[in-house]
Amino acid sequence: MSALLFDEASHTYTVDGERIPSVTQILAPLNDLSFIKPDVLAYKRQLGTAVHKATELYDQGELDESTVPEVVQPYLDAWIRLRTELPFEILGMEERVYHPSHRYAGTYDRLVLLDGKRCVWDLKTGGMFPSYGPQTAAYKNAVEKVSGKRVEGRYTVELRDDGTYRLHEMTDPDDWPTFLGCLALHRFKTKHAA
Incomplete structure (x- = not known):
């Protein structure tokens, strides 16, 4: 089986030297972020990365909470609250995955066992x-x-800046066909890029 490699600096995935599109790149046409100022967008991305790292370290039992930036703390509090209020088992965390048939890659946040069901959480x-x-x-x-x-199951876990959380179950049967449509569009644009 081919090895999936990830370059953190360029945020690119490769398999056997071939660049593989990421889930985020493929879905970019669905997210018009042009109305958000570039500096605000950069800040939000940095915040998201910091929150992800804090929750990951917390789940690994390696977080020194005195090092958590003040702006990150409410989101971490929301995660800790969710961990105490909702019993689930973490089966996988921040794992890079590759679909060999459709040739895309991505990193999911958590694979959990919730109510006896394996679920992907983002x-x-x-x-x-x-x-x-x-x-x-x-x-x-x-x-x-x-x-x-x-x-x-598929869920988006919304961690909020007031220390609360919301769990959103993703159940739309059109989600997978929509992703495949975006993948086809991505391939078309790549193939015909000038």
């Missing part, structure tokens, strides 16, 4: 976007393809 620190359904569908299908095990 953590978010901002508002909800329609692309989150196709995003979780892409992770679900890649996990299933690689593991051979069924994933029965």
Whole structure:
């Protein structure tokens, strides 16, 4: 089996030296962020990265909470609250996945066992976007393809700046076909790029 490699600096995935499109790149046409000032967008991305890292370290039992920036703390508090209020088992965390048939890659946030069901969770620190359904569908299908095990649920976990959380179940049957449509568009544009 081919090895999936990830370059953190350029945020690119490769398999056998071939660049593989990421779930985020594929779904970019669904997210018009042009109305957000570039500096605000950069700040939001940095915040999201910091929150993801804090929750990951917390789940690994390696977080020194005295090092958590003040702006990140409410989101971490929301995650800790969710961990205490909702019993689930973490089966996988921040795992890079590759779908060999459809040739895309991505990194899911959590694979959990919730109410006896394997579920993909994607953590978010901002508002909800329609692309989150196709995003979780892409992770679900890649996990299933690689593991051979069924994933029965898809959720977006909205961590909020007031220390609360919301769990949004993604159930739209059009999510996977929408992702495949975006993948076809991505391939078309790549093939015909000047």
